[in-house]
Amino acid sequence: MTDAPATPSPGTPSPAAPPPAATPSRASALSPEVTDRTSALSLLARCDELAAYSTLPDGLIRRVYLTDEHRAVNALAATWMREAGMTTWQDAAGNQCGRLEGVTPGLPALLLGSHLDTVPSAGRYDGILGVLTAIAVVDRITSAGLRLPFAVEVVAFGDEEGTRFGRALLGSRALAGTFDDTWLDLTDENGVTLRDAYTAFGLDPARLTDAARTPESLIGYLEAHIEQGPYLEEASRALGIVSTIAGARRFAITINGHAGHSGTPFYRRKDALAGAAEIVTMIETIARHAGLIATVGHLEVFPNAVNVIPGRVELSLDLRGEFDDERDQTWSEINANIAAICQGRDLTFSVRQTHNAPAVVCNPRLREAIAAGIASTGNDDPDLLLSRAGHDGMAVADVTPIAMLFIRCRGGVSHHPDEHVEAADVAAATDAFEQAVLFLAAATPFPAPTAP
Ligand code: HGY
Ligand code: MN
Ligand code: MN
Numbered sequence: 001m002t003d004a005p006a007t008p009s010p011g012t013p014s015p016a017a018p019p020p021a022a023t024p025s026r027a028s029a030l031s032p033e034v035t036d037r038t039s040a041l042s043l044l045a046r047c048d049e050l051a052a053y054s055t056l057p058d059g060l061i062r063r064v065y066l067t068d069e070h071r072a073v074n075a076l077a078a079t080w081m082r083e084a085g086m087t088t089w090q091d092a093a094g095n096q097c098g099r100l101e102g103v104t105p106g107l108p109a110l111l112l113g114s115h116l117d118t119v120p121s122a123g124r125y126d127g128i129l130g131v132l133t134a135i136a137v138v139d140r141i142t143s144a145g146l147r148l149p150f151a152v153e154v155v156a157f158g159d160e161e162g163t164r165f166g167r168a169l170l171g172s173r174a175l176a177g178t179f180d181d182t183w184l185d186l187t188d189e190n191g192v193t194l195r196d197a198y199t200a201f202g203l204d205p206a207r208l209t210d211a212a213r214t215p216e217s218l219i220g221y222l223e224a225h226i227e228q229g230p231y232l233e234e235a236s237r238a239l240g241i242v243s244t245i246a247g248a249r250r251f252a253i254t255i256n257g258h259a260g261h262s263g264t265p266f267y268r269r270k271d272a273l274a275g276a277a278e279i280v281t282m283i284e285t286i287a288r289h290a291g292l293i294a295t296v297g298h299l300e301v302f303p304n305a306v307n308v309i310p311g312r313v314e315l316s317l318d319l320r321g322e323f324d325d326e327r328d329q330t331w332s333e334i335n336a337n338i339a340a341i342c343q344g345r346d347l348t349f350s351v352r353q354t355h356n357a358p359a360v361v362c363n364p365r366l367r368e369a370i371a372a373g374i375a376s377t378g379n380d381d382p383d384l385l386l387s388r389a390g391h392d393g394m395a396v397a398d399v400t401p402i403a404m405l406f407i408r409c410r411g412g413v414s415h416h417p418d419e420h421v422e423a424a425d426v427a428a429a430t431d432a433f434e435q436a437v438l439f440l441a442a443a444t445p446f447p448a449p450t451a452p
Helices: 032-037 040-051 066-081 128-143 168-174 181-184 193-199 205-211 272-290 323-345 364-376 392-396 421-442
Strands: 089-090 098-099 109-115 151-157 218-226 241-243 247-256 291-294 298-302 310-321 349-359 383-387 401-406
Touching: 032 128, 032 218, 032 310, 040 066, 040 128, 066 089, 066 128, 066 151, 089 323, 098 193, 098 392, 109 392, 128 151, 128 218, 128 349, 128 421, 151 168, 151 205, 168 205, 168 392, 181 193, 218 364, 218 392, 218 421, 241 247, 241 421, 247 323, 272 291, 272 310, 272 323, 272 392, 272 421, 298 392, 323 421, 364 401, 364 421, 383 401, 392 401
Parallel strands: 109 151, 109 218, 218 401, 241 383
Antiparallel strands: 089 098, 098 151, 241 401, 247 310, 247 349, 291 310, 298 310
């Protein structure tokens, strides 16, 4: 599958070709074959094809980092990238990359991308549609014979969801150069370390830094993604622009009580689950009041028997907000209330932070490009939306400016097999994303021709 060096090498500069028109008429320039390959129906068919790579039976989708399914979807994405005129390689962290050179080889790149991994029982568009939209845009640029004043790269990230190792954004952190080597000791549900998983996948955990990009080699990152709303649907709009990606903190919280016989009277109990239940509703109340989002999505009860008082409960907390200081203030309040609830019930507790991603504000210039792209599809005055979901862009923002295009999805439903997008919205998104790239191209000076 790897058919090019891990890092694209700048070739010999060739004389600059004449710059393309700022807004070329794509429709007239594309061959029918490419028009078909980059149509909404083709993109949706590719989503269906990728959905088949899953570890779950009965058509359910679960595809996680550094597995056979990951390898297979990378290979498929690489094939489509090459068909679109890109050279391809899998980077040192297992991200599948493709590159279309600009007017001269070796120019800084505009990255387009999203992720190919999924949560358990996932939909087929979260992340995946963004990768396919990016490939389609490059396909159209290649087919129209355009040479841009920058290279365009597509990155299909291997891990955004963090489903396998409990830590999100591993692929995009590696690309941004912010991968922390202590994460190599993380384990999956079978006790396999991330270090061993890299080795089994054919990657060298000691060479992860090879995946890191430099700010100088990039001009920005654009990502198209289903909205996971339902704000676009409620506003009857197909497309929107992301203002900020909410910052998220995640915690593993353990409540300790005392297990015992279910005949024990209430006044003698230290019931960890009763305390946890109070904590879950307290978290909801505080987060609602603060205007933030909080989710307790994972709960384990020990020993988990019908006639035994729960002696220990482990629960997760995912807390998100637009402003980091508000979110941190809310966490302090939640933490103080956990302490008060535990004290009132004679329980003890411990907290471990498992994830901390600051909120990321999208870059105004790149946002303007997305707005121009949306306007070109006739969807004027698009909504500016806070993304409550996390995205690869959060990590990529550490190395280059980012912006995002949101695509309406039915009912805002995501992380569920019912995830659904309309073909007309996918068509509009592909056109808008293409025009956003061309808008940036028109606004970027061409490199001075190099003397032969
Ligand atoms: O958890 C999230 O927000 C994202 O879907 N990974
Ligand atoms: Mn997701
Ligand atoms: Mn996603």
